[in-house]
Amino acid sequence: xxDDILRIRTPIGIDYxxxxxxxxxxxxxxxxxxxxxxxxxxxxxxxxFPPRNGVCxxxxxxxxxxxxxxxxxxxxxxxVVNVPFLGQTIKIPYVxxxxxxxxxxxxxxxxxxxxxxxxxxxxxxxxxxxxxxxLWTPSxxxxxxxxxxxxxxxxxxxxxxxx
Amino acid sequence: MAPLRLFYPYDRTVGSTVGxxxxxxxxxKIEGTRGLDGIVHVPPAEFDPATGAPLTEWVVVGNAxxxxxxxxxxxxxxxxxxxQPFAWALIRLDGAxxxxxxxxxxxxxxxxxxxxxxxxxxxxxxxxxxTTIMCFEPEHGHG
Ligand SMILES: [Zn+2]
Numbered sequence: 001x002x003d004d005i006l007r008i009r010t011p012i013g014i015d016y017x018x019x020x021x022x023x024x025x026x027x028x029x030x031x032x033x034x035x036x037x038x039x040x041x042x043x044x045x046x047x048x049f050p051p052r053n054g055v056c057x058x059x060x061x062x063x064x065x066x067x068x069x070x071x072x073x074x075x076x077x078x079x080v081v082n083v084p085f086l087g088q089t090i091k092i093p094y095v096x097x098x099x100x101x102x103x104x105x106x107x108x109x110x111x112x113x114x115x116x117x118x119x120x121x122x123x124x125x126x127x128x129x130x131x132x133x134x135l136w137t138p139s140x141x142x143x144x145x146x147x148x149x150x151x152x153x154x155x156x157x158x159x160x161x162x163x
Numbered sequence: 164m165a166p167l168r169l170f171y172p173y174d175r176t177v178g179s180t181v182g183x184x185x186x187x188x189x190x191x192k193i194e195g196t197r198g199l200d201g202i203v204h205v206p207p208a209e210f211d212p213a214t215g216a217p218l219t220e221w222v223v224v225g226n227a228x229x230x231x232x233x234x235x236x237x238x239x240x241x242x243x244x245x246x247q248p249f250a251w252a253l254i255r256l257d258g259a260x261x262x263x264x265x266x267x268x269x270x271x272x273x274x275x276x277x278x279x280x281x282x283x284x285x286x287x288x289x290x291x292x293x294t295t296i297m298c299f300e301p302e303h304g305h306g
Contacts, residue, residue: 001188005182008291013170020165026166088174138165 020138023054026066028138034130038104039063046076046105050140070101074148074154075124076162077107080117093117099126099146100159107162108140114147123150123159180209183221184199188296189225190288194221195259205259220267225257227282227302235272244286254299266298274301 021027023039027050030037038049040055042064049069054062078097081090095117098107107144112120127149136142177185180196182239189192195205196218203222204212211218233252239245245266252275253262267281281299289295 002186005177005185005189005291007174007176008185010173010175010292012173013168013172016167016169018165018167069166086174 019127020158021053022124023051023063027051030068031140031142032136032138034133034136034142035068035099038067038069038101040065040067047103048106049101049104049108065102069103072100072125072127072149072151073101074159075112075120075126076100076159078112078120080120095120097126097146099163100162103156105162110140110143111145112147113145119148121153123153123156125149125154177194178209180207180218183207185291185295187223188293189291191226193224193256193283193287193296195224196262197222202260204256204261205263207255223256223289227280228254228256228259230267230275230277230279230281231255231262232277233267233275235275244294248272249298252281252299254281265293265296268298268300287293 011078026037026039039049039051039054040047040063041059041061043059043061044056046056047067047069048056048063051063056063075097078095078117080093080095082093084092090111095112096109097112097120099110100107112126126146128143128146131142131144138145144160184189184194193205194207195203197203197205197220197235198208198218199214203224203225208218210216231253231258233249233250235248237248239247239249243266244250245268248271250269250272251264252267254265255262267275268284270274280302282302283296284298284300286295286297
């Protein structure tokens with residue numbers, strides 16, 4: 001007799017072939033080579049990273065110049081995850097943060113590691129920890145996480161309009 | 164162009180009803196539950212569809228049954244148990260009142276018909292899922 005079945009794994013996945021469109025090609029090629037490439041709006045001059053579909057949502061115009069941003073950045077806001085959940089792969093408590101990369105005008109989400117959750121703060125300076133180069137793909141997953149860069153905290157003015 | 168895989172690694176408890184159904188399958192036995200109106204549900208219903216009352220009476224049904232309706236899958240997906248063209252069929256097992264969806268292995272679409280009899284083919288190794296029944300095949304070797 002087989003043992004009683006109490007729980008099951010039901011992984012589910014969908015495989016897409018994603019057409020990046022002209023707006024994201026530079027971004028993805030950049031990641032493939034360890035560079036963070038955003039794009040600047042020719043009207044409002046904000047730098048978007050990722051540049052998404054290549055259009056400034058404020059001005060409705062195509063983004064123009066490619067701009068290298070980061071790799072370091074400033075934590076604008078963050079969330080400490082204390083809740084264990086099924087399938088969790090990261091040891092709690094851990095921090096998910098919005099990071100304003102140097103030279104970018106929108107924040108991006110990433111994981112913070114190599115420091116106590118309690119030490120994470122607004123304005124903290126962080127730098128990326130990259131996966132081994134042999135594993136790089138055209139994806140932001142090439143960066144495993146961000147860690148403190150041990151620089152002095154950024155002034156509030158740096159990220160005040162990104163909260 | 165780039166590959167993009169959306170993936171959720173779900174791991175879940177099955178509860179007493181589905182748990183018993185899957186455990187029985189692993190022992191090559193197909194079971195359903197009897198509704199308050201006497202209807203035998205296979206796969207088992209946890210609650211009576213009409214009244215919502217929990218269902219606790221179990222009924223063993225046959226490993227064979229009748230195809231009520233079907234459609235043809237000309238090209239299998241990677242995770243289908245059959246890696247050849249096959250039919251999806253609603254199969255009412257002997258002793259059951261509700262039909263169950265499963266794959267039917269036949270040579271071609273011409274071998275499928277509503278009303279045909281099919282029998283379960285068990286997987287070599289039980290899995291904790293409906294794919295412990297690998298597929299169904301025509302009974303008595305004809306379609
Ligand atoms: Zn703009």
